[in-house]
Amino acid sequence: MCGIVGYIGERNALPVLINGLKRLEYRGYDSAGVAVLGENLQIRKCKGKVTDLEKHLDKSLQSGTVGIGHTRWATHGEPNDVNAHPHESHHGKFVIIHNGIIENYSRLRDRLIERDVKFKSETDTEVLANLIEFIYEKSEVGAELAVRLALSKVIGAYGLVVMCKDEPDKLIAARKGSPLVIGVGNEEYFLASDATPIVEYTKSVIYLNDGDVAIIRKEQLILKTLKNDEQGPTVQQLNIDIGEIDKGGYEHFMLKEIFEQPKSINDTFRGRVRSEESEIHLGGLYNVLPKLIEAERIIIIGCGTSWHAGLVGEYLFEDLARISVEVEYASEFRYRNPIINHDDVVIAISQSGETADTLAAIRLAKERGAMVLGICNVVGSSIPRETDAGVYTHAGPEIGVASTKAFTCQVTVLAMMAIMISRKKGLITDERYRDIIREFTEIPGKIEKILRHNHDIKKVAELFQNATNSLYLGRGYLFPVALEGALKLKEISYIHAEGYPAAEMKHGPIALIDTKMPVVVVATKDSSYEKIVSNIQEVKARNGVVIAVVTEGDTVIKNMADHVFEIPQVDNIFAALLSVVPLQLFSYYIAVMRGCNVDQPRNLAKSVTVE
Numbered sequence: 001m002c003g004i005v006g007y008i009g010e011r012n013a014l015p016v017l018i019n020g021l022k023r024l025e026y027r028g029y030d031s032a033g034v035a036v037l038g039e040n041l042q043i044r045k046c047k048g049k050v051t052d053l054e055k056h057l058d059k060s061l062q063s064g065t066v067g068i069g070h071t072r073w074a075t076h077g078e079p080n081d082v083n084a085h086p087h088e089s090h091h092g093k094f095v096i097i098h099n100g101i102i103e104n105y106s107r108l109r110d111r112l113i114e115r116d117v118k119f120k121s122e123t124d125t126e127v128l129a130n131l132i133e134f135i136y137e138k139s140e141v142g143a144e145l146a147v148r149l150a151l152s153k154v155i156g157a158y159g160l161v162v163m164c165k166d167e168p169d170k171l172i173a174a175r176k177g178s179p180l181v182i183g184v185g186n187e188e189y190f191l192a193s194d195a196t197p198i199v200e201y202t203k204s205v206i207y208l209n210d211g212d213v214a215i216i217r218k219e220q221l222i223l224k225t226l227k228n229d230e231q232g233p234t235v236q237q238l239n240i241d242i243g244e245i246d247k248g249g250y251e252h253f254m255l256k257e258i259f260e261q262p263k264s265i266n267d268t269f270r271g272r273v274r275s276e277e278s279e280i281h282l283g284g285l286y287n288v289l290p291k292l293i294e295a296e297r298i299i300i301i302g303c304g305t306s307w308h309a310g311l312v313g314e315y316l317f318e319d320l321a322r323i324s325v326e327v328e329y330a331s332e333f334r335y336r337n338p339i340i341n342h343d344d345v346v347i348a349i350s351q352s353g354e355t356a357d358t359l360a361a362i363r364l365a366k367e368r369g370a371m372v373l374g375i376c377n378v379v380g381s382s383i384p385r386e387t388d389a390g391v392y393t394h395a396g397p398e399i400g401v402a403s404t405k406a407f408t409c410q411v412t413v414l415a416m417m418a419i420m421i422s423r424k425k426g427l428i429t430d431e432r433y434r435d436i437i438r439e440f441t442e443i444p445g446k447i448e449k450i451l452r453h454n455h456d457i458k459k460v461a462e463l464f465q466n467a468t469n470s471l472y473l474g475r476g477y478l479f480p481v482a483l484e485g486a487l488k489l490k491e492i493s494y495i496h497a498e499g500y501p502a503a504e505m506k507h508g509p510i511a512l513i514d515t516k517m518p519v520v521v522v523a524t525k526d527s528s529y530e531k532i533v534s535n536i537q538e539v540k541a542r543n544g545v546v547i548a549v550v551t552e553g554d555t556v557i558k559n560m561a562d563h564v565f566e567i568p569q570v571d572n573i574f575a576a577l578l579s580v581v582p583l584q585l586f587s588y589y590i591a592v593m594r595g596c597n598v599d600q601p602r603n604l605a606k607s608v609t610v611e
């Protein structure tokens, strides 16, 4: 959480910082701030969003060519002007921005207070600023050494950038646990939590690794470890385009990303699913295939929407590849004492590749000897770098806080893996394989068809915009879709929504049913169809209001339900990919009608880099 940016070079730093913060606002939007070094060092910060910060900016900030900026998701200390970053040290020598958590901040703070150091905020970051300054003044070392010594005393996670008033020609950046990317320009450098603020200036980037410290002057970057060992930075080329991180004419990123799904699924297929006659090719798994095929058990870990994709994966792997699967919340898995065998394969799913609990669960699984694979969207993020092998989703940048295209691309990758293993194990006939691949490649076109009906979905959304509660039901492959539909609604519209396996309804939630609460039933034609028809009847018998996602041409449910969203006929194994789309649109339209901030829902942040 929190977004950080920095610039050093010949340009006016302020616009670079403000544009960058706007791009990173999805990571947190409680407060924002900048510090710019021109003739003197100036800090502006306030509670609220980057647009609120802009009201505090004046001409005096225009001349600086070195600067840092921050958009916050509060952990220590409420969101207010004082707790906003950047934080200045007690004697004003250092200014710092930080993403992460300093776990031993309280002890460090007490020890600094004993030595007469004064604090203004409640944040862990100010402790770091003061610790650096304390070491700098007491030991009479340069800024770089003071930063490295201070960081060696810190327990916790950080991506940070430090400015020192006495050494105005440099920025010092460091990473442990929270991401930091440096864009390499011509006698200029750009720093950010991810590559999106950088791509409009340069495509050459350096991803910092845990333990790296970068000392950056406009003409030179030196990369070291905390212990002062110099290392050659690896410069990589970004393959994202500026157009991918703009709204592209859509009102919100979320809507754009919903509509991008046919393309992002095609991108995820590209080069991997070629034709009905050729095998699925997942280059990232090539070296681990024998172990994956032989796996006795797969453990899938993830959080939120990625966990829901994992549940679809459970059905896919068990159905097609006949491998037993457990799907675990990363946050639970890491704190249990899980039994992990050497021949288990762990698959970690994450859009951002930075989710703290998922990373910690990966480390635990690796410690216990499991092979860990990653399914990630953000190239170069921490999870792909810590896993043994993996597959990127190629959904493109997902900026709306509510995950949409990442989910369908994660399910696409899981389906490719399950089909590939099934084929390699000889569990699938040539004919069935050809049918599956043909169906698979038709998915983007079928999603386009659903998207063309967005206005019908909007009309139904209008009727339910004032609901306070809702229930989402599904069975089999569609149970995770019910969970995902409910999550989408609650996180962006703040309407309470519960997802349930349809058959479980009568063990409790049926008591909620009344004439006002919408019951959304994902009920496309599959092997559980007859059963879910009975569940719909149970709701209707209690005067419930049913919105059903059905297969085109289904007249049975159409006659029972109050409203239907139709999706094209599809093989059971791909039903999640289509049926989730109307639910994404339904939530989106309701949230917009309720005046909610769809792309930046309250209290949330896109990548959860704290436990």
Ligand code: F6R
Pocket: 303, 304, 305, 306, 307, 349, 350, 351, 352, 353, 354, 355, 358, 401, 402, 403, 404, 487, 488, 491, 606, 607, 608
């Ligand atoms: C919901 C949502 C979150 C994320 C979760 C995991 O719309 O976006 O539930 O799915 O925070 O994030 P990643 O996939 O980045 O690990």
